Amino acid sequence: MRVVVTRVKSASVSVDGEVVGELPRPGLLVLAGVGHDDTPADAAALARKIWGLRILDGELSASDVAAPLLVVSxxxxxxxxxxxxxxxxxxxxxxxxxxxxxxxxxxxxxxLGAEVHRGRFGAHMEVVSVNDGPITIVIDTHDWD
Structure with missing residues (x-):
């Protein structure tokens, strides 16, 4: 799996003018792509990695402060x-x-205890975000070998 994780002050995703996912407070926007060889084990490892990344203010992780996540395919x-x-x-x-x-x-x-908001899979989505930092990280599970 390949993701782009961005620390955001706010983020939302809309489909046909309707907001389908929105962060209620600052958190992480996770854009998630899936390759042919990806497995549920990759998803589990990626979730643990992202949830524990110390990329929030004060070198805290989303898990440390219960920061919400917006996941968009x-x-x-x-x-x-x-x-x-x-x-x-x-x-x-x-x-x-x-x-x-x-x-x-x-x-x-x-x-893991995260508050997760979602986009709508396969839809034409409008993603709006206000980056914080900016801090944007690319993670590819195939680079972990």
Whole structure:
């Protein structure tokens, strides 16, 4: 799995003008992409890593201060731009594979005690965020080998 984690003062996601997920206070925006080889174990490890990252003020983690999370599926994180001008999405897992893994990531966060808000999988979403810092980190579970 590949994620972009951003420390935010606020964030929301809307579909067709309706807010479907919104952070009630400062927290983390997690854009989550799923590749073909990703597993529920990857989602669990990623949730533990993100929940414990000391990237909030005072070198605290989201788990230290119960910061909320907004998780938004983002297949474009697996874009290949090597050839030409049109990105290829072939490295991203298809919806029937990736949707359960994004939901597994959210479930793993919740099992750790996180307050999780979600985007709507497969929808055209408008994501609005006010970055704090800015602090933005890219994590790829395939780089952990």
């Amino acid at each position: 983002q297949f474009t994180l697996y874009a290949s731009t090597r050839k030409g001008r049109r990105p290829s999405w072939s490295r991203a897992a298809p919806g029937p594979v990736s949707e359960p893994l994004v939901e597994e990531l959210c479930g793993q966060f919740e099992a």
